[in-house]
Amino acid sequence: MAYFYGVDSYEKFVKEFQRLSGLDLNFYKENQMKRRINSFMTTRGHSGDYTGFLNALKVNSELYDAFFKHLTINVTQFFRDAGLWETFREKILPALVQKRSSLKIWSAGCSAGQEAYTIAMILTEYFPTVRYSILGTDIDVNVLKRAREGIYEERDFASTPPFFLEKYFTLADKASKTYQIKDSLKKNITFREQNLLTDHFESGFDIIACRNVVIYFTDEAKDILYQKFYNSLNSGGILFTGSTEHLFGRDNLGFKLITSFFYEKQ
Ligand SMILES: C[S@@+](CC[C@H](N)C(=O)[O-])C[C@H]1O[C@@H](n2cnc3c(N)ncnc32)[C@H](O)[C@@H]1O
Structure with a gap:
């Protein structure tokens, strides 16, 4: 080396x-x-x-x-860690929508948009009366361009229940097996360039998903980031972390663990 x-x-x-x-x-x-x-x-x-x-x-x-x-490292998939999306649908969202009629959501480090569109599909399918807006941000302008285009390859769907692929995508190109997300899912999503380590954060979020982004951040950088996420959430709002990311040792922040990888702002 x-x-x-x-x-x-x-x-x-x-x-x-x-x-x-x-x-x-x-x-x-x-x-x-x-x-x-x-x-x-x-x-x-x-x-x-x-x-x-x-x-x-x-x-x-x-x-x-x-x-x-x-x-x-912008590797991602729709419905990545499928079990966690079930928890999101069955436990996290029902509790949130009891208290709110509209949701402001942020996919932080969204890569080419698969996580943001996964959230949009779940809301559209299972919570059709809930109004929502989703902000997807990433530091890499090239993945954001792909997110806005919304064209995906077969490998992006490895964890996707076939039903969602059939209902929310159209075949873009048969030979290359690429799929285009339907416009109806795009309308509530905005993609924007942002560096999580240095840029200003919006506030008033009900859900922040920041998954598989901080793995290479230093502990100091993570401390600052999680504090900023806390400040950006509404009270009762949820931080959804990656399946290897915990807030262990960060009890002072004021997050309560609801179930693995979902934290509520107290
Ligand atoms: C592995 S992907 C995660 C995508 C999705 N959240 C998921 O869990 O599948 C990590 C993303 O974080 C972005 N990223 C890395 N450092 C960042 C930073 N400082 N600010 C914003 N995004 C960053 C990368 O560009 C990449 O698209």
Whole structure:
């Protein structure tokens, strides 16, 4: 594995890359980031040459986009962790809609929109009288473009009950087996670029889903983020985390665990 030495130090790389991309890698766990950067550089023939790699990033937009995607890891699916979406539908939403006639929802780190559209499908199918708005945000403009287009590949549906695919998508292209989300699901969703580590948060949310986004954030960055989520939620609002993400040791925040991975603002 290559390491960061001398003028090619990790600190210098981080500073230069922030200037280039706006992404501050100091908020991400250093060892994991180094591993990801080095593996990418090796596959692209830049092993060990950080200065050369940075220069290449400045002039090669394909390389830059691929690297950014590699660093931020935007793998996702509709109905990812299917059991948790059942809990969401059977337990979390019924309790919320008893208290509210409309819901303001945020999919934070939404990738290409699969999580936001999953929420829209569940609401449309099982809570048709509830009004809602969904904000999907991500730091990666390329995935947001895909989210707005709403065209997906077969692998995006690996966890999707077939019924939802049939009802809420149309076949976009038979040969490539791509599917287009119906416009009726798009109308209550807005996608917007945002860096969770540095940008301002809206408030008044009833649900914030932030799943599989913070895995590489430092503990300090997570502390700040969860506090900001808390401030952005209405009282009684729900934070939905990823299936490996807990708020253990963050009792001071004021969240109450409802059931695994769902936390209520007290
Ligand atoms: C693995 S995807 C998670 C998608 C979806 N939430 C899920 O659970 O399937 C992680 C997403 O977080 C985004 N991300 C990473 N760092 C971010 C940051 N600082 N601000 C906003 N989004 C970020 C990435 O671009 C990526 O699309």
